[in-house]
Amino acid sequence: MCRTDEGQEPGEEQDEDATDAVFSALLEDSAEELYEQAPCGYLSTLMDGTIAKINATLLDWLGLDRSRVVGRMRFTDLLSVGGKLYHETHFAPLLQMKGEVSGIAMDIKTAGGRRMPVLVTSKVKTSQDGEPLLIRTTVFDARDRRAYETELLRGRQAAEEARRRSEADRARLQEALAVLQQSLLPAELPVVPGLEAGSYYHTASPDLLGGDFYDLFPLGSGRWAFFLGDVCGKGPQAAAVTSLTRYTLRAAALHDADPVTVLTTLNTVLHERYESGEGRYCTAIFGVLEPRDGSAGVHLASGGHPSVLIQRADGSADFLPTPGGLLVGALPQAPFVATRTDLLPGDTLLLYSDGLTEARTGPERELYGEDALRAFAAGQPPAGPQALITALGGLLTSFGDGLDDDTALLALGVPALLPTTASQDLT
Numbered sequence: 001m002c003r004t005d006e007g008q009e010p011g012e013e014q015d016e017d018a019t020d021a022v023f024s025a026l027l028e029d030s031a032e033e034l035y036e037q038a039p040c041g042y043l044s045t046l047m048d049g050t051i052a053k054i055n056a057t058l059l060d061w062l063g064l065d066r067s068r069v070v071g072r073m074r075f076t077d078l079l080s081v082g083g084k085l086y087h088e089t090h091f092a093p094l095l096q097m098k099g100e101v102s103g104i105a106m107d108i109k110t111a112g113g114r115r116m117p118v119l120v121t122s123k124v125k126t127s128q129d130g131e132p133l134l135i136r137t138t139v140f141d142a143r144d145r146r147a148y149e150t151e152l153l154r155g156r157q158a159a160e161e162a163r164r165r166s167e168a169d170r171a172r173l174q175e176a177l178a179v180l181q182q183s184l185l186p187a188e189l190p191v192v193p194g195l196e197a198g199s200y201y202h203t204a205s206p207d208l209l210g211g212d213f214y215d216l217f218p219l220g221s222g223r224w225a226f227f228l229g230d231v232c233g234k235g236p237q238a239a240a241v242t243s244l245t246r247y248t249l250r251a252a253a254l255h256d257a258d259p260v261t262v263l264t265t266l267n268t269v270l271h272e273r274y275e276s277g278e279g280r281y282c283t284a285i286f287g288v289l290e291p292r293d294g295s296a297g298v299h300l301a302s303g304g305h306p307s308v309l310i311q312r313a314d315g316s317a318d319f320l321p322t323p324g325g326l327l328v329g330a331l332p333q334a335p336f337v338a339t340r341t342d343l344l345p346g347d348t349l350l351l352y353s354d355g356l357t358e359a360r361t362g363p364e365r366e367l368y369g370e371d372a373l374r375a376f377a378a379g380q381p382p383a384g385p386q387a388l389i390t391a392l393g394g395l396l397t398s399f400g401d402g403l404d405d406d407t408a409l410l411a412l413g414v415p416a417l418l419p420t421t422a423s424q425d426l427t
């Protein structure tokens with residue numbers, strides 16, 4: 001194989017020549033040309049801000065001739081009014097203290113009067129003995145970034161407006177639901193001669209219509225009907241069942257107030273109304289009060305509802321069993337069993353929905369349960385229906401998020417006898 005005198009093959013010499021040619025071509029782009037055509041703006045200013053040097057890129061952005069700028073304008077002359085103010089109050093003091101400031105957002109003004117967003121970085125060049133000589137500044141085009149920030153701000157504003165509208169709509173919805181919920185309950189309980197009454201409704205979620213209901217109304221001849229129940233489900237469909245249930249119970253009671261007959265009528269109405277579609281049913285207690293001199297007879301029946309609780313005047317509390325009652329509306333024929341009791345002075349009859357006893361309490365999230373309710377009632381002074389309702393309202397509030405179902409309370413009682421004072425004749 002033939003080699004050159006220097007030990008190189010002929011092909012290697014050609015490769016070196018080609019490399020030298022490429023390197024020479026690159027050197028034709030002088031540092032000055034690279035400076036002028038850089039993708040960002042460059043300028044150098046004297047310490048008083050007078051522009052001593054500026055590249056073509058920045059001049060193109062500004063729409064100015066070099067002759068009008070170099071030695072005739074200061075850096076602040078290129079800035080918008082707001083940019084000048086920021087330069088004077090922040091940028092220049094920081095540069096003087098630190099000798100370098102990086103990535104500051106400003107606006108420069110073009111010859112046509114338009115504003116162009118830029119990011120500015122400046123550094124003070126010093127002599128060997130530390131004396132400041134000039135300021136070198138790099139200007140980056142921030143139009144794309146500004147457009148992105150503007151779009152982002154617009155998006156945030158739109159999201160905030162949507163949030164405000166959503167909150168306003170939710171508030172209106174909650175208000176409408178509250179009005180509708182109240183329409184399913186008596187506005188206030190009537191005054192029953194010889195008796196006391198109290199009620200309370202706790203809404204677990206203001207965004208959902210609950211299915212709990214209660215009522216107290218006269219039957220004539222001194223008798224009063226009462227009921228409390230809980231419709232399966234929540235929302236508008238449950239509200240429709242609640243409305244149907246309340247008015248059926250009222251109408252049935254005015255026709256025949258026997259508790260078993262009333263619940264049987266309701267069972268027939270609900271089963272026939274909803275048997276062709278999704279089954280709808282409820283639990284309910286219906287009863288009749290007959291006030292007497294200093295006492296009241298109670299006749300009631302239950303359809304799958306928790307037993308009523310009686311707080312006695314002696315401080316004891318216990319449930320009144322109502323065995324055998326099935327869910328109302330679940331089956332075409334449902335047996336209901338009635339029971340009776342008497343309320344004596346100071347006694348209170350409490351009806352409640354299962355939201356109370358099924359609340360979750362404690363670290364283990366255990367069911368509150370009937371035993372705890374009985375103990376709570378026994379621990380309250382026998383001060384009448386309203387006092388018991390007030391205490392139970394505080395109990396419901398104490399459950400916090402452990403109470404995830406609506407709860408209705410209705411308490412009926414006979415006022416306690418007032419203590420008498422014996423009088424003696426003084427002679």
